[in-house]
Amino acid sequence: MMDKSEAELVAVTKSYGQSIAVDGISLKIPGNSYTCLLGPSGCGKSSTLRMLAGHETVSEGDILLGGKNITDLAPAERGTAMMFQSYALFPHLSVVDNVAFSLKMKGVEKTARRAEATKLLDLVDMAALAERLPAQLSGGQQQRVALARALITNPSILLLDEPLSALDPFLRLRMRSELKRLQRELGISFIHVTHSQDEALSLADRIIVMNKGRIEQVGSAQEVFDRPKTQFVAQFMGGHNVMHDGQSRLAIRSDKITIAKSNPDGSAGIPATVRAIEYLGTTFSVALDATGMAQTSNPVSVTVPDSVFSHETMEIGQTVFLTWMPDDAHRLAS
Secondary structure (H helix, E strand, O other): OOOOOOEEEEEEEEEEOOEEEEEEEEEEEOOOOEEEEEOOOOOOHHHHHHHHHOOOOOOEEEEEEOOEEOOOOOHHHOOEEEEOOOOOOOOOOOHHHHHOHHHHHOOOOHHHHHHHHHHHHHHOOOHHHOOOOHHHOOHHHHHHHHHHHHHOOOOOEEEEEOOOOOOOHHHHHHHHHHHHHHHHHHOOEEEEEEOOHHHHHHHOOEEEEEEOOEEEEEEOHHHHHHOOOOHHHHHHHOOEEEEEOOOOEEEEEHHHOEEEOOOHHHOOOEEEEEEEEEEOOOEEEEEEEEOOOOEOOOOEEEEEEOOOOOHHHOOOOOEEEEEOOHHHEEEOOO
């Protein structure tokens, strides 16, 4: 029997006139999973989420949820719930009445709907503030209320559109663990749109990296970070240098490259010129222009332990040599 929180997009396209926002993507999202759609602004991730929710029409293709085609269903008929970047709480309603609002629209009796809303507020640790107005809450508390409001419809999939972007860095870290805890306790799928690599890596069971309306790579957080398949993924995820060895592009993690003052042991070191130095406490980051190997984009970035090569002994314009182990470099798709 198919999990009701399993979703599938089949050759889905979204176009706005002559502009294509999502270009024929196909993917399966397992049930009871935490999936992040990751990519830069304008890559099509929010359009994909809104098509899943029913807030955008599908230009071509189909969307299935639990094996049922929901492409043409209204948002309320799909079994999904969406939490927007703007929490949009009703300012004149109390916390509990904000959460219970969708049940009120369904005609559920007041005592029953408030009791159900209180259960959800308890789940997000907000029951003690049930009678407050939204203006009396912090940003993080408002987010919890918005989350409870989305969950009260008992969705098969919860869709989150950059839900942490309005929070301060400390609270953002705390809410990451809260979202992951809730997903595990509820046993439904969360699909989370973000442009933050750190956010996706810390939350997701699966990451879907998008670029220009297409999917660049799908995999676990470790797979996508450690073994990017394309130059875009390698550079967008960070931590990798992309170079060309005359045959194809190579991705090499910056912490796997070593630098030396001279060509070590007469081996095939690659000369590079120091462009910038950034001290990071126990390490320092060096931007270099490689000369022995054609660079495909940005300068080489190398993170170096201060105990290995002191940043104080390195100067702008200095020539150094780059080396790495063959197993630490892997070829990218053309």
